[in-house]
Amino acid sequence: MGADEVRIERLAAADVEPLYVLAREIWHAHYPAIVSAAQIEYMLEQRYNPGVVQSELRRDDLWWDKLMVGEVMAGFASYFLTGAPGEMKLDKLYVHPRHQRQGYGGRMIDRACEIARARGCNRLTLAVNKNNRSAVNAYLKHGFRIADAVVKDIGQGFVMDDFIMEKAVMGDGSPEG
Numbered sequence: 015m016g017a018d019e020v021r022i023e024r025l026a027a028a029d030v031e032p033l034y035v036l037a038r039e040i041w042h043a044h045y046p047a048i049v050s051a052a053q054i055e056y057m058l059e060q061r062y063n064p065g066v067v068q069s070e071l072r073r074d075d076l077w078w079d080k081l082m083v084g085e086v087m088a089g090f091a092s093y094f095l096t097g098a099p100g101e102m103k104l105d106k107l108y109v110h111p112r113h114q115r116q117g118y119g120g121r122m123i124d125r126a127c128e129i130a131r132a133r134g135c136n137r138l139t140l141a142v143n144k145n146n147r148s149a150v151n152a153y154l155k156h157g158f159r160i161a162d163a164v165v166k167d168i169g170q171g172f173v174m175d176d177f178i179m180e181k182a183v184m185g186d187g188s189p190e191g
């Protein structure tokens with residue numbers, strides 16, 4: 015395979031430790047301007063602790079993908095069926111800063127949409143920090159709209175101050191639909 019060949023693959027159990035390292039690197043590069051260092055550490059442990067991810071890999075209503083650029087894991091996504099009829103939630107979407115703005119985020123969104131369609135969903139939803147402007151712009155570029163705004167208590171005095179965004183994934187006749 016070429017050094018720059020780009021693929022999206024299912025995350026495997028053996029990827030969980032490298033995923034934790036990659037998540038830490040992306041979060042510490044991206045979030046200091048948006049949330050406190052303490053909240054970054056709290057959320058990293060809550061969401062990327064290898065034990066948490068291993069147990070998510072055993073679920074059949076949740077998917078973890080990795081973005082491979084050659085032999086390097088350059089990003090990842092996870093999404094799950096929320097239980098609300100027709101709804102898949104894109105829970106995580108991250109591309110290493112070195113690899114951003116090359117369409118990879120869009121490719122991972124497309125993959126989540128494919129799985130959502132295959133599971134009979136009609137929409138993909140997500141929550142994104144209101145001050146995470148580059149991510150909000152990425153989602154708008156890839157067909158999401160802002161549907162709501164929420165402030166969610168995540169424990170230990172931390173809150174998530176988010177937009178809820180939503181994208182139709184089937185039946186609307188658009189090129190991406």
Ligand SMILES: CC(C)(COP(=O)(O)OP(=O)(O)OC[C@H]1O[C@@H](n2cnc3c(N)ncnc32)[C@H](O)[C@@H]1OP(=O)(O)O)[C@@H](O)C(=O)NCCC(=O)NCCS
Pocket residue numbers: 040044107108109110113114115116117118119120121141142143146148149151152153155
């Ligand atoms: C949001 C993210 C996943 C998008 O992935 P990506 O591979 O860069 O996305 P794409 O190449 O498909 O789309 C690029 C668009 O995203 C936005 N964008 C992405 N990175 C950006 C950056 N560093 N600065 C400004 N805009 C950016 C722009 O709208 C860009 O379009 P443009 O290049 O035409 O201006 C990625 O930028 C990322 O990991 N960001 C940091 C972590 C994060 O906030 N994740 C989302 C959590 S909800």
